[in-house]
Amino acid sequence: MTFNDDVRADTSRVRRGGGKGIAVGGGAGLVALLVLLFTGQDISRFLPGGQQTAAPAQDFAHCVTGADANRYTDCRMVYTADALDQYWLAALPEQGGVQYREPTFQLFEGQVATGCGSATSAVGPFYCPPDESVYLDLGFFDQLETQLGAENAPLAQEYIVAHEWGHHIQNQLGTMATIDQRSTGPQSDGVRLELQADCYAGLWVGHAASVVDPDSGQTFLQPPTPEQIGDALDAAAAVGDDRIQAGAGQQVNPESWTHGSSEQRVRWFTTGYEQGTLAACDTFAAQQL
Template sequence: MGRGTKIGGGIGGGIVVLLLALFGINPNILGDLGGGGGTPPAVDAGSGTGGVQECQTGADADKRLDCRITGTVNSLNAFWPDYLAQYNVKYTRPGTVIFEQGTNTGCGPATTDVGPFYCPADVKAYFDPGFFDELVTRFGSSGGPLAQEYVVAHEFGHHIQNILGNLDRAQQDPQGPQSGGVRVELQADCYAGLWVRHATTQTDATGKPFLDPLTEQDLQDALSAASAVGDDRIQKAATGRVSPESWTHGSSAQRQKWFYQGYSTGDINKCDTFGVATP
């Protein structure tokens, strides 16, 4: 689905689940969150089945969130193969599932509580559209389209890490401001920014760019979403204090910094969060 027009959320669970899972990798905790029985069926955003078969144009993506997710996925799947090829890295296309309330995954049953996540066990990214409402109403993010697309691009960033062999570093060193977990999440933010940089020039089969040239407000929307899910901001709102020793995703400032690093440079080599003393 090409988009000539510019098209550009919900956590219902407790703060512990949020800090572990928000915008993250979910290989271990899902089994403790309950099943998805009796919930609406999930839709594979890459298969054309279910509701997303109605997503064909940029206008569809402007009007419908599931179409916006699908369009973003298509853009990411078009961008990353060619980009990685210049480093002799082969891109394998991940699955993408849009679900409501709950679904079963290769990492175990998942509910809306865990937010968007990437499961390396079945190599799929999962999105519940309800998250994007709570991203605004509960976490104070801007509701702009690029804020939503940042979320999708971040999860695909984890897939790139899986391909490059960096993903498991989060599990080896999961918590703390300098931890592997934080560095993995910030690198995924950087990869999201990198995609945004190129999506305004990358064209679809009709010759139209996937995204129109970005305005300052578009960038502020994406940065607002990155800030909204910083560990410090979430902890302060939930408990009144900030505990860096338990960080798993990085501070608001760090998440904004690394998203903008990817966007401003457009260079994956500038996203080496493991090569700096302080990410």
């Protein structure tokens, strides 16, 4: 989606620069990416030890307006976070009955220390429940296109961030605490959790063009075009378990799925986008995913 040129965002909202983390070699990194893509689980147990390093901190002084968000990926992350906050600030109390707490959002390079353990960019974007934080290495967006076959387009990027925000909403609603997140299979709790986060992402996309920036009084985003929605759907399909397994040269094995098939992920994003309510995203009540 396209941000309106004159909107403003709080650049202190997003942190940048890694803490101390562990270095991971290529083979282990690919496995971690396939296993942990878009997950809210404790990632530390999947990663080997290594040398600790620290990444230099950077700022967002160049992210002044919505026009900058349309031009620069890091600025787009700042503005997407602000737009997600403003949406859920109103929607979560109204539809979920709880007050919204902003998650921490950290962009990092290479490696980062989290409340779930140390992680590298190999694990992809993730949400850590203990510290209520979303972590993202911007290099993942290049991998989305070169390794997973989706267009590295603005709404594809925003969908990824909105999915991780969806995990934060699940954490606030208590969903994560009541299910078996380690179960696998096409009807498992783990898959239902991920598909619900996709649905929450679609829900935000459907409402995003009506969310007002309190600083400028304008809406953050312009309505998405059909082509932009297609970019988001392509990204959702690209991270389906069946697509990832087939792309890695493996036999497609539904019983090992942790995030759902391409078809499921596209369908639940579309459900959120078209129906527009938390209730419509109740994947745990759905008899068939």
